[in-house]
Amino acid sequence: MSLSEFDSYRPPEPPRRRRRDGARRRGTGPGGGGDGAREMPMVPEPEFTSYYGRPVVKPAPWGHEVAAYLFLGGVAGGSALLALGGQLTGRDALRRNARLGSVTALALGGAALVKDLGRPERFLHMLRTFKPTSPMSMGTWILSAFGAGMGITVAAEADRMTGSRLPLGPLRPVLRAVEGPAGVEAAVFAGPLAAYTAVLLADTATPTWNEAREDLAFVFVSSASLASAGLAMITTPVDETGPARRLAVLGVVGDLVATRVMEHRMDPVAAEPLHEGKPGAMLAWSERLAVAGGLGTLLGGRHRAVAAVSGAALLAASALTRFGVLEAGLRSAEDPRYTIEPQKNRLAARRAAGITDDSITTAG
Template sequence: MSTSDVTKEGIRGARPGREAMTGAVSDGHRSRESPDRGRGGGSEFRSYYDQPVLNQITWKPQDIGGYLFLGGLAGASSVLAAGADLTGRPDLARPLRYTALGAVSGSLAALIHDLGRPERFLNMLRVIKWTSPMSVGTWILVCYGPLAGAAAVSQATGILPGAGRLAGLGAGAIGPAVAAYTAPLICNTAVPAWHEGYREMPFVFVGSGAAAAGGMGMITAPVGQAGPARRAGVVGSALENAAVATMERRMGMIAEPYKQGRGGALMRAAKVLTIGGAVGALVGGRSRTVSAIAGAALVAGSACTRFGVFKAGQDSAADPKYTVVPQRQRIRDRERAAAQEGGDGGEQGAQDPAGD
């Protein structure tokens, strides 16, 4: 039985002759040409019995993509609803509270459906592990859900309006964590397109959530009270697209799944929709029709971003080069740095010999 592990730095605990062979090969046996010639050294890659280097993502795209999108929409909607309440915009706060409850309910349903059995979600509540994004995220949802529910029910029924308002403000306080925690959740994996985007992904998700919540506010609220929603849509769109561009530029070849295939198509659609929605919010905000269309574009663009990120992760996990090429580059960089340090030490010893 193999005891080696594939890590960011390479294969740990490998036993020569007993482990899966991954990397450059000189023959064509069970190999395929890397499309990254030049940057990957012009090598061909193979994996054991043509299997991917990493275990494949078993999460269901519809469930987890929906979970990512609805969680961001819920958290950002609560933040926007709390702000609308504090600034005297009840016609904006009301629909966003309903949106927050519906979105977090759908997000939890999608998560539980992917888990297979409800008790698996309940089992995660037995402990809290601060180093686990899943554990912390579960407790964030458990704290947020009842507050969002109480605020929406009180809003709909008129029962205990004071308590309902406090619940809405509490949901707004937790909302940023709800919108952002799924970013470290997916980045804390070995999936290359997710793991390497850990610096920018929280900004992508927060911006995406803000754009979606702003879009819902533009759809549901009168234009006279939808000013904060329009601003949230514009700022969220700008933040999301700037973060995605920065992430793709920094990640280099590992960002290819965000530009190619179905993942790339979804990310391009997200860019077009969110930018179009932001422009509509800026130039047509006083038109009820334009506001609704722009809001719908922002919501759709946010959904495309979450599903595009998920699909890009799937594609990067399936292709060995996104794991092997960066590992080789890191090894070469370490060897080069060690050689330079050794050379510097040798020169210093020659210039300042011991005993002088």
């Protein structure tokens, strides 16, 4: 009999029965038959798990800096759209505050991203290539193009706010001429800026993020609408926040609908981290605050105090959505169940559909 260090993992053998004549029964098969090995089967019924319960996929090494970047990118993108609306409709205060809010969010988000990268030059290294199949590469270029347009518009706003005292010299007429087109260019990249981070998460092997790949971008864009509209309602007089109030109401409806559709289309097992523990609590509060902020905007958004409180609720709802989704994905990567069970469910669905002759399924 050989001994191994893994013998301690072997389940105990059941007691062997003896015949009345004292002889041991031969075999373990039904009816007393068997192959004469007189040992319990050493291959138990298969159980789909990982080695020693360790994660099947490696959790992403992302912390709160990345969650802050996800949130602030949405604020920047949505605010750029509101700034364009103010620019086209003659709402000067809305245009100015939305531009300033967008650039502030962009700067803070960039700082959070650089902190996560560890070294600032890593961001510049990503600009050395242009790879359409890489969300990270495309996101870098989207962020750069968006930042260039918003930088021009904010420079023009700063010059106006200081009474044309910036030392621009002959560049001032040029700045005035390109301000409008720069605002349009930034707004063109605003939507991709708010959505690409969802593609970045869904393109990983993290179970919950990957299962939400078809709808997560809609959730993030709706969340960006909440955040930017809420910021505008806090910083801008109510007589100019009509576009922000409408965007807030549409954002609340879009956020609730997109989230429900996303969860319905996900594998129920992979969707569990969105409802349990800390991520579940954050997402539940996000929904409550979104509904409260939307109702406050709809019923009392023309009153300054109500508008400010509703805007703060919408901002908090958007932040909790980003933090909750990030945390749920990290939790799903830590438990092998969220990787293996959805795979089994997909395999069973393919077999039920009659797909048994490809490299994924087999007729057995």
